[in-house]
Ligand code: GTP
């Protein structure tokens with residue numbers, strides 16, 4: 328798929344106020360600093376479309392970006408950011424969960440995992456919650472440029488094996504990406520195209 332246009336539309340914390348158009352959308356979620364906003368910039372080939380930062384907690388709202396005038400990419404705040412106050416954390420969680428539970432236009436979500444890390448309870452719990460609520464997702468391993476090819480394969484295999492030993496009967500679809508090297512771009516865009524037609 329070719330990206331011809333990518334435009335910021337709006338930010339808000341209320342799913343009811345998200346764009347009221349019946350267009351398919353794809354959301355990016357995962358721990359703070361995992362690279363959600365960077366991945367959106369990489370996919371759209373626009374350096375500063377979504378705001379990124381070396382410090383976790385940068386994205387704080389539900390951000391809609393309209394692609395090719397007919398679908399949306401959605402950048403979400405990260406979970407598991409220790410430095411936000413307890414009250415803020417709860418508000419985050421509430422509107423993130425409302426977004427996933429209520430957004431009719433959501434076709435598929437991408438749960439981002441830093442490829443260097445071992446399976447973390449917070450990600451496993453989130454995947455389980457998505458599964459229990461019947462919300463489709465794929466896994467996107469990020470920052471693959473930080474590992475050598477053999478280590479990439481080993482980390483991915485170990486991660487998927489962990490999921491299969493946990494509660495999952497099938498391993499989810501997964502992608503290996505690097506926003507700095509543009510790894511995985513074609514595969515992700517092709518997947519977005521394919522799930523939209525299903
Ligand atoms: P929050 O909005 O805080 O939840 O973070 P985020 O998940 O949107 O992460 P963001 O895209 O802001 O990136 C966080 C940091 O990781 C930044 O310093 C990025 O430059 C870096 N980063 C993101 N993707 C990659 C990648 O593929 N490779 C490398 N080496 N660094 C990356």
Ligand code: MG
Pocket residue numbers: 363364365378379385386402403404
């Ligand atoms: Mg972000």
